[in-house]
Amino acid sequence: MRLRLTTEVLMILVTHIDWLLRKLAYLGFVAASVLLLVVALMGAADVISTNLFFEPIPGMVELSGSLLAVIVFLGLAQAQARGAHIVIDVATGAMGPRMKKIALIFTLAVGAAFMATVAWRTTNLAINAYGYNERALGALPFPLTPFKALAAFGAWLSAAEFARQLVIRLVTPAAVDTSPTTDTPEDPEDGSDA
Template identity: 25%
Template sequence: MRLLLNRLYAVAEILAASCLVAIALLVLAQVLGRLADGFLKLAGADPVGFLVPSLAEIAGFLLVGASFMALASTLRHAVHIRVSLAIANAPAGLRRLMETLVLLLGFGLVAYFTWFAAALAYDSYLYNEVSFGIIPIPLCIPQAVMALGLGVFALSLLDDLIVQLSGGTPSYVAAEAARGLEGVE
């Protein structure tokens, strides 16, 4: 089961990185097209007028994908912003209790957001909602990616909660300790 979960988190991380690469490639294509048009103008030829239609919209949707698909991985690698001032100075027993409560609360909130993000994507699918750009993109696609990323994040929080309740060390605490961060056992 551990191998399956780790692979799921890695796939989500790869999808997040792929979204960022896609943004970079689309922007590069747009920039190169504008440069080519500029050179054609300088040479006295008619510019082609190359553009990536709905670039801003597509880049925004890809950024949503990158952000939400990376949530589980950033938690597991301890690169989320955590304010651990109170936890760092608490006795070990209180620290475990605080970590458990925060994981439980975090899981509950993220599971709630996952449910409603999935419902939003489903409604957008039912009503055929599309974006307003040059290319009408079905809104259920980026919304479903958002729901999927939240679902993987919720699973990651539940994973760490189960590890915490069984007496183990959550992934983010182990990652912080491995990096030698302050205030970590």
């Protein structure tokens, strides 16, 4: 029996992929947030150890540096999904809906290509690090492969988010606003301080 790819099946597939990418981007954001807290606690512990006991914790600088790279890459997809990147809309503010759509499609295509290139190169770095068992230089020689692999995963996730948004913009009419919305509450208009 042959399976026919109908419009309904395609829409179900696209909806599930969209849901999965949004959840993965959010999970990457949560993981980045937790890792940021871990880095802050590690830094605080190192400062306390250095100032109270005159002995820094070995490997903290190298470990926190490796974690910071992972934090940045894991947070990129959610930042793109929420539209939290810096936007300079001087040129697009005067454009009509059709021209805005063309400009957005162009920027998303460039962003997807750039992030896919970054993801590809980061994946190669992770594979090479695994191949020769790359370790951090310093007092604590921990393996770097897991950090590079997580950074590559975050870069691929970001590339997928750019591609997801690109597909949405390609199939949506120009008059429909498809810009991502942030979940932050608006400032109160009555001027009262919270």
